[in-house]
Amino acid sequence: FDASVEPSFAGEGVSIVMTFHVVRGERYRFGVPQLRLLTPKTEFIPPTMESLGVKEGNPAESDPIFAAADQLLAYAHKMGFPEAKLVDRRYELDRAAHRRDVALDLLPGPLVRLGKVYFIGAEGVDQAFLDKHLSWRPGAVYHPKRLERIQRAFMGTGLFATVNVVL
Numbered sequence: 001f002d003a004s005v006e007p008s009f010a011g012e013g014v015s016i017v018m019t020f021h022v023v024r025g026e027r028y029r030f031g032v033p034q035l036r037l038l039t040p041k042t043e044f045i046p047p048t049m050e051s052l053g054v055k056e057g058n059p060a061e062s063d064p065i066f067a068a069a070d071q072l073l074a075y076a077h078k079m080g081f082p083e084a085k086l087v088d089r090r091y092e093l094d095r096a097a098h099r100r101d102v103a104l105d106l107l108p109g110p111l112v113r114l115g116k117v118y119f120i121g122a123e124g125v126d127q128a129f130l131d132k133h134l135s136w137r138p139g140a141v142y143h144p145k146r147l148e149r150i151q152r153a154f155m156g157t158g159l160f161a162t163v164n165v166v167l
Contacts, residue, residue: 001028003022
């Protein structure tokens, strides 16, 4: 909101009353939100800002911007870009137009394809048994759930006290 606040004081000594007169003013709205990719050549196809919940004309509140940033990173990871990073959130306030422009700057990183799996600490366990529990073939595009599935599969064998799957 384009608010104004006017304080006033009344009374003396320990009996001072402070009053704030607040005029809410006109509500700011989002201008055209932007998602900028900081890599000139990338295989990443970004979602629209509208699909992330930031739409032109909506009230310019902070929560949708932070939620959009979180959703954007989750989306990038699911699309095979586990190294994606939100580099910056940019805001510009146009007081005359009562508009708040927002841009998210994303560095998507490389598309990751999964390759050979290496086991550490599985000495004495048959390699064919381990390979049978893998849930991807080399060349598959990274997705966080693929790593979770492998972890659950190996924990489910009862052979391991802990299983850590790292990219």
